[in-house]
Amino acid sequence: xxxxxxxxxxxxxxxxxxxxxxxxxxxxxxxxxxxxxxxxxxxxxxxxxxxxxxxxxxxxxxxxxxxxxxxxxxxxxxxxxxxxxxxxxxxxxxxxxxxxxxxxxxxxxxxxxxxxxxxxxxxxxxxxxxxxxxxxxxxxxxxxxxxxxxxxxxxxxxxxxxxxxxxxxxxxxxxxxxxxxxxxxxxxxxxxxxxxxxxxxxxxxxxxxxxxxxxxxxxxxxxxxxxxxxxxxxxxxxxxxxxxxxxxxxxx
Amino acid sequence: xxxxxxxxxxxxxxxxxxxxxxxxxxxxxxxxxxxxxxxxxxxxxxxxxxxxxxxxxxxxxxxxxxxxxxxxxxxxxxxxxxxxxxxxxxxxxxx
Numbered sequence: 001x002x003x004x005x006x007x008x009x010x011x012x013x014x015x016x017x018x019x020x021x022x023x024x025x026x027x028x029x030x031x032x033x034x035x036x037x038x039x040x041x042x043x044x045x046x047x048x049x050x051x052x053x054x055x056x057x058x059x060x061x062x063x064x065x066x067x068x069x070x071x072x073x074x075x076x077x078x079x080x081x082x083x084x085x086x087x088x089x090x091x092x093x094x095x096x097x098x099x100x101x102x103x104x105x106x107x108x109x110x111x112x113x114x115x116x117x118x119x120x121x122x123x124x125x126x127x128x129x130x131x132x133x134x135x136x137x138x139x140x141x142x143x144x145x146x147x148x149x150x151x152x153x154x155x156x157x158x159x160x161x162x163x164x165x166x167x168x169x170x171x172x173x174x175x176x177x178x179x180x181x182x183x184x185x186x187x188x189x190x191x192x193x194x195x196x197x198x199x200x201x202x203x204x205x206x207x208x209x210x211x212x213x214x215x216x217x218x219x220x221x222x223x224x225x226x227x228x229x230x231x232x233x234x235x236x237x238x239x240x241x242x243x244x245x246x247x248x249x250x251x252x
Numbered sequence: 253x254x255x256x257x258x259x260x261x262x263x264x265x266x267x268x269x270x271x272x273x274x275x276x277x278x279x280x281x282x283x284x285x286x287x288x289x290x291x292x293x294x295x296x297x298x299x300x301x302x303x304x305x306x307x308x309x310x311x312x313x314x315x316x317x318x319x320x321x322x323x324x325x326x327x328x329x330x331x332x333x334x335x336x337x338x339x340x341x342x343x344x345x346x347x
Contacts, residue, residue, distance in 0.1 A: 034258070036279050036290035043293055140289050147282070 006182035007120060008062040009082070010189070012072070013179070013225065014123075015055030016083035018130075019073055020233070021104065022048030023240050028091055040140060047133040054126045074244040078227075078234045085224040086169035088233040092162065095155065098144045099162035105138040106202045107173045107195065114190035123187075142206050149210025160212050171220025174199070179225070260309040261287040263294070265301035273305050281306075 001009075025045035032038035056069035086104055091097045112134060115127035148159040174196040176184070183189035207214050223229065243250055258280040264273035276295045281287035287306040296304065315323055327333070 034280065036281065036294055039297075040289065040293040043297060136292075143285055143289070147286075 001178050001182050003182065003186045004062070006179050006186065007123075008059055009179040010183045010187075011055050011059040011062060011123065013082045014126075015052045015059055015072065016081045017087055017104075017108070018048045018055060019052035020081065020083040020236065021087045022046070022052060023236060024087070024091055025097075028097065044133075044137050044140075047130075047137070051126065051130045051133070054129075058122050058126070070244070074241050078229055078237055080227060081229065081233065081237070082225055082227060083233075084169070084172050085221050085230055086166065086172065088224070088230060088236060089166065089169065090232055093158065095148050095158045096162040096165070098141055098148065099159060100166055101137065101141040102145045102206060103163070103166055103170055103203065104173075105134055105141060106206070107170075107199050109134045109138050110195045110198050110202075111190050114195065118183075118189050119187040145206060145212075146210040149207070149212040156211065159210065163207070163212055164215050167215040167217075168219060168221050171217070172222040172224060175220070175222055175225075177225060258282045258286075261291070261306045262309050262312060263287075263291040264305040264307075265291075265295055266303040266305075267300060268302050273303065276300070278309060279306075 022045050025041055025048065029042050029045065030038070032041055052073065053069045056072040060067045060069060060072055084104070086100060089096075089100060109131065112127045112131040116124055116131060118124050118127070145159060148155040150156070151159075174192045176192045180189070180192055184191060204214055221230075259282075260278055261281055262278050263276045265276040266273045276291075279287065279290040279294055281290045284306065287308075288304060291304050291306050295301070
């Protein structure tokens with residue numbers, strides 16, 4: 001894989017992660033039990049959609065085929081998305097959503113911190129902006145996981161179950177493939193091995209404070225980075241793309 | 253599931269211009285840290301501030317509206333407490 005292909009693939013992955021997670025959070029808009037958390041969730045979702053736009057706009061330029069951010073977001077098929085499997089998992093209950101966000105954002109924040117210093121200027125600029133947003137998200141969501149884990153008997157049990165259920169999707173974040181390796185070597189990109197060590201430290205500290213047990217690493221699901229998704233992504237994309245598919249080019 | 257309401261907090265925001273904190277409104281939160289987050293997400297979404305204070309509404313000691321006559325009216329007829337009897341020297345635009 002050459003340098004340019006890896007850069008394009010890497011930018012798309014970042015965009016796909018941001019878009020699909022943002023869309024998951026959009027599903028929860030108007031579903032929160034508290035107005036303030038409702039606002040926070042919608043803000044966070046918009047942060048992700050905004051990040052997706054920046055990564056997609058850049059990916060479109062790199063590709064050079066005239067596709068813009070909307071084309072990339074709304075006119076690709078399921079197997080063309082390269083987001084992590086963790087991200088597309090259903091929202092479940094509040095504890096599931098929070099656990100998913102903490103597990104992902106503890107990784108994403110480290111990834112962005114590394115990308116700020118990478119050799120590609122545009123990726124570094126977008127990362128610098130996204131990093132501030134995600135730092136706050138992680139802070140907020142971490143506090144929630146601690147509250148739930150160290151809360152009532154029921155919230156503790158449900159938070160533990162959420163972490164246990166999602167654990168098998170965490171391995172994919174650190175499983176470097178060709179795109180990761182070429183990006184790391186050619187653009188001074190993130191070292192996933194080192195990020196994994198930092199991630200484990202962060203997550204272990206949060207789980208400990210939340211009085212939750214850290215699951216054992218066992219079989220890990222993977223495939224999202226290569227376009228092989230769980231059954232959940234297709235439904236999401238169908239809903240997300242409905243308008244553009246039914247009324248191509250619709251705008252207001 | 254309990255439906256207990258979270259306590260109310262008052263939110264004070266200092267805007268960029270270096271003024272003092274001003275009351276922005278109130279939010280509900282389960283604890284102090286959450287109150288700061290909620291204040292941030294509710295009242296500074298459009299860059300309204302650079303500093304936030306939150307305080308439990310129950311911790312505010314407020315004057316009693318029923319006593320407002322005794323509290324405030326005595327000051328109303330004491331105009332000599334206003335610095336309005338000075339002659340402003342010529343050329344001074346703001347005082």
